[in-house]
Amino acid sequence: MVNSNHFLQWIKCRQFIQLFPYSGIADGHALFVCCRIYMDYNATTPVDPEVVRVVTDALTEAWGNPSSNYLPGLKARDIIYHSRDTIARMVGGKAADIIFTSGGTEANNLVFHSAVEHFRKSKNSAEGGTNSKQLNGRGSLPHIIISNVEHDSIKLTAKHLLKEGKADVTFVPVSKVTARVEVEDVIAAIRPTTSLVSIMLANNETGIIMPIKDICQRVREVNKQRAASAPKILLHTDAAQAIGKIRVDAHELGVDYITIVGHKFYGPRIGALFVNDPGTTTPVYPLFFGGGQEHNFRPGYDMVYCVMGFHAAELVSSNLAEYEAHFLDIRCYLEQKLLAVFGRDKIRYNSHFPGSDILPNTCNVSILGRGLQGRRVLSTCRRLLASVGAACHSDRGDQPSHILLNCGIPYHVATNALRISVGRSTSHEDVDIVVEDLRDTVEQLERMN
DSSP: OOOHHHHHHHHHHHHHHHHOTTSSOOGGGHHHHHTSEEOBTTTOOOOOHHHHHHHHHHHHHOOSOTTSOSHHHHHHHHHHHHHHHHHHHHTTOOGGGEEEESSHHHHHHHHHHHHHHHHHHHHHHHTTSOOHHHHTSGGGSOEEEEETTOOHHHHHHHHHHHHTTSOEEEEEOOOTTTSSOOHHHHHHHOOTTEEEEEOOSBOTTTOBBOOHHHHHHHHHHHHHHSOTTSOOOEEEEEOTTTBTTBOOOHHHHTOSEEEEEGGGTTSOSOEEEEESSBTTTBOOOOSSOOSOTGGGTSOSOOOHHHHHTTHHHHHHHHHHHHHHHHHHHHHHHHHHHHHHHHOTTTEEETTOOTTOOBOTTEEEEEEOSTTOOHHHHHHHOSSEEOBSSOGGGTTSTTOOOHHHHHTTOOHHHHHTEEEEEOOTTOOHHHHHHHHHHHHHHHHHHHHHO
């Protein structure tokens, strides 16, 4: 039997197939596809229906060039300003602090590029001009601090700068007790040439929330004590996983930059970068050059329809308390059901660390036993759609997540890990179905073993 909710999903799926016959989904498979239960909201979220409506209206009414003075262009310009203001209010800033980007990866790269350029220009100014011998020497390279559990768009950017001889990088390990970056470890890593500290606000696999406010407070104290000739240490947090799940306020955290990713909170695939008073208080140096859009910080034709999708930010600002309470309720119910079905000896929660807070929607769990590798379990499940970790690590076969290993999770436990992340519409009924599916899958795999 299919319940009414799943039947409605099937009808929508049939409508999708009729509209897009070459989508690769056959009509006979519609019911099977739509009866699966999605619990991978840390990877991406569906666009909220209200956002779809707003974007659709923009497609018909605001199709003009936002630099033009005729009506469709003026409407497009209004949309961009309204979206900028909405995003700013969501993170406690002002409209002028928001720079639109193609996504979180570009926003992160823009921060690192700006920090390196700012260091170079500050050194040149302090030395009264370019000293090529010094600038090419190790002692004059900008120093960047990140954690060893960052998203690839941070980690690989840092590694590239290190490989190219453009920066020195310290990868601060997270504690194997708390799975957090400890404040004292960040402070101990600071050098006279440190130009950027970039630590994610919440980890995308474990859900662990990092002590960004405390880190920023201590780094700002270091900045006050630095010599006048030393460039300021800039502070950045990639908040892709946190926004839409917990409160994020730039000034309360004390950061200079925040990376914002629309598709993580029911918006389209677009990004934004919060910069505290860009170009004045906080440096921004463009990665590329063009027509002057985004105050020359990120030129290129304004992505009006995607930007309008940042109406999702307004939903977050209005409903965050409700969303957070729902996530926590569903996640706790999920964890209780898993324990009840599998028992304490067979379940290991990779998100639970003493003294650390976690995102309300994230459950990283291992079902212990031979042959129960996370990928094998998920590929055998009939109903659950989840992941073993970040999508950017999906090509690593049965190798366990380096994030979990860095957090001190034993190898055999990390190999069996599942990242289950719930969304705004996830229900207790969905959890019941998913846990039953996992129980049947584990029994099947154990019989095969």
